[in-house]
Amino acid sequence: MSKKGLVLGLIAVIVAAGAGYTVARKQLAGATGAEMASAQSLLTASRTGASGKGDANALITASTGKIMVVKAGESIQAAVAQAKPGDTVQVMPGTYNETVYIDKDNITLMGVIQEGQWPVLDGMGKLNDAVLYSGNGIRVENLKIVKFKGNAIMGQAGNNFVIRHNWIEDTGVYGIFPQFGQNGLIQYNVLSGIEDAAIYVGMSDNIQVDHNEVHGNVAGIEIENSRHAVVENNMVYDNAGGILTFVTPWLPIKTTFDVIIRNNFVVGNNHKNFGAVGSIVSGVPSGTGIIVMAAKDVVIENNVIRDNKNAGIIVADHKSFANITIDPDSDPYPDRVSVLANLFSNNGYEPISDVKALMAASLTSHGPDIVAVGGGKGSCMIDRAAHSTLGISSWATTCAKTTSADIVTLLLDKPAVSRSTATTTKGQVLYNGICAGCHTYSARMIGPPTQIIQALYAGNPQGIADYIAKPTKKRDDFPPMPSQGHLDPEMRRLVAEYMLSVKQ
Numbered sequence: 163m164s165k166k167g168l169v170l171g172l173i174a175v176i177v178a179a180g181a182g183y184t185v186a187r188k189q190l191a192g193a194t195g196a197e198m199a200s201a202q203s204l205l206t207a208s209r210t211g212a213s214g215k216g217d218a219n220a221l222i223t224a225s226t227g228k229i230m231v232v233k234a235g236e237s238i239q240a241a242v243a244q245a246k247p248g249d250t251v252q253v254m255p256g257t258y259n260e261t262v263y264i265d266k267d268n269i270t271l272m273g274v275i276q277e278g279q280w281p282v283l284d285g286m287g288k289l290n291d292a293v294l295y296s297g298n299g300i301r302v303e304n305l306k307i308v309k310f311k312g313n314a315i316m317g318q319a320g321n322n323f324v325i326r327h328n329w330i331e332d333t334g335v336y337g338i339f340p341q342f343g344q345n346g347l348i349q350y351n352v353l354s355g356i357e358d359a360a361i362y363v364g365m366s367d368n369i370q371v372d373h374n375e376v377h378g379n380v381a382g383i384e385i386e387n388s389r390h391a392v393v394e395n396n397m398v399y400d401n402a403g404g405i406l407t408f409v410t411p412w413l414p415i416k417t418t419f420d421v422i423i424r425n426n427f428v429v430g431n432n433h434k435n436f437g438a439v440g441s442i443v444s445g446v447p448s449g450t451g452i453i454v455m456a457a458k459d460v461v462i463e464n465n466v467i468r469d470n471k472n473a474g475i476i477v478a479d480h481k482s483f484a485n486i487t488i489d490p491d492s493d494p495y496p497d498r499v500s501v502l503a504n505l506f507s508n509n510g511y512e513p514i515s516d517v518k519a520l521m522a523a524s525l526t527s528h529g530p531d532i533v534a535v536g537g538g539k540g541s542c543m544i545d546r547a548a549h550s551t552l553g554i555s556s557w558a559t560t561c562a563k564t565t566s567a568d569i570v571t572l573l574l575d576k577p578a579v580s581r582s583t584a585t586t587t588k589g590q591v592l593y594n595g596i597c598a599g600c601h602t603y604s605a606r607m608i609g610p611p612t613q614i615i616q617a618l619y620a621g622n623p624q625g626i627a628d629y630i631a632k633p634t635k636k637r638d639d640f641p642p643m644p645s646q647g648h649l650d651p652e653m654r655r656l657v658a659e660y661m662l663s664v665k666q
């Protein structure tokens with residue numbers, strides 16, 4: 163289904179359900195209460211069982227609200243299996259070596275920290291994921307997660323999620339990775355040692371990322387193929403690239419727009435890029451504070467952007483970026499980027515050769531606070547004369563909107579309806595929510611392109627369904643594919659059929 167069809171379909175379903183759909187573009191005047199109410203409604207969503215589905219069943223079971231306690235030596239998954247929507251699984255300090263999969267709604271997974279002792283999920287460098295959820299209204303809090311190969315916390319098409327106060331180190335490809343989710347809050351997490359993006363918001367809508375500390379990762383925070391996101395008050399340092407907002411080509415959702423990046427510290431992101439060879443993120447030049455690639459309507463305001471050796475901000479189109487093949491269905495240009503008041507200092511002191519060439523061409527010896535390469539229109543930067551700039555002579559020197567302060571959050575007023583009750587098919591939800599985290603249609607992400615898999619498995623969906631239950635090593639130049647054995651045979655068959663039918 164095309165993106166347009168999907169969005170129109172979603173709206174049709176929401177209207178039919180009478181749920182009301184309001185993007186919470188709250189006005190600041192007297193909005194503190196409203197903001198609190200909104201954050202509060204997310205924080206308590208799992209307790210009240212507000213799934214937004216209008217589903218009586220969910221509401222009735224939600225009211226039980228039991229607390230199930232898991233102690234060291236016991237299994238978290240066993241408690242989750244017993245839990246009903248509305249329940250809280252409380253994890254006591256201790257070490258747990260397991261993957262927790264939550265496939266029901268309104269479950270809270272809550273660690274208990276006692277005298278500085280955390281509950282630790284330890285993948286021992288062997289397990290793929292720590293927490294996977296596909297339910298709506300999931301909250302994950304107070305967990306220390308270390309040494310996994312895939313992800314610390316991955317959302318697979320779950321909406322209305324809250325991921326906060328987790329401490330994540332060395333968990334493989336991604337740290338916190340909500341994929342294909344709507345209406346979610348990611349805050350007060352600390353993440354380091356991640357090979358791709360520490361916080362990776364993929365193909366999602368209405369997201370708030372605030373007060374996180376991300377350091378020592380390839381990318382700090384990435385908003386990719388997502389819309390209506392606020393990234394604020396984060397501490398982002400010592401990554402190869404700090405904050406990224408991208409359209410990655412060849413994914414099922416084709417756009418990124420309406421992203422506010424404000425009040426962050428984006429400092430000294432000069433870590434060596436240790437991303438997987440050939441991956442898009444491995445093309446991020448070390449020493450870059452913020453990168454906008456092909457995203458639209460991006461506001462960058464009130465950040466401290468300093469000591470990033472390559473550049474403070476890069477604005478690029480697809481054609482100018484390494485490891486990108488052009489997707490005819492994605493607009494490759496970054497449009498309407500507004501760079502408002504920010505503190506820039508000491509950026510671009512050791513730029514990569516491409517940036518040096520641009521400096522030579524424009525006869526400047528200063529490395530850039532901001533550099534734009536390739537096409538794009540409608541962008542602006544205020545205070546331009548105060549900063550070191552490259553490639554933005556066509557940008558306006560005033561911006562129509564001088565601050566984003568009137569927008570408090572882009573979270574929804576009411577919980578979003580679940581993807582699976584919208585017009586998307588189950589196979590599509592599974593594909594977008596899981597497989598598209600690693601497979602794009604015709605570019606290499608983590609796994610081989612879907613197009614190649616279609617050629618290998620033409621007319622053989624069962625072959626895919628069997629492979630993903632127990633993947634074997636096929637290619638030397640790719641990491642192993644993690645088992646999807648948590649999906650039942652019917653779900654595996656549906657996602658396999660969908661994978662074979664994807665056209666772009």
Ligand code: HEC
Pocket residue numbers: 312592593596597598599600601608609610615618619626629630634635636637638640641642643644646657658661
């Ligand atoms: C965490 C990343 C990741 C996710 C998520 C993922 N894959 Fe993969 N997939 C891979 C990698 C990496 C390979 C290559 C493995 C190899 O060649 O050894 C692969 C290979 C495959 C293959 C090729 C097998 C072959 O015979 O060559 C199929 C089919 C496949 N994946 C299907 C899926 C489906 C369906 C999903 C979603 C349910 C999915 N994958 C989710 C990473 C992933």
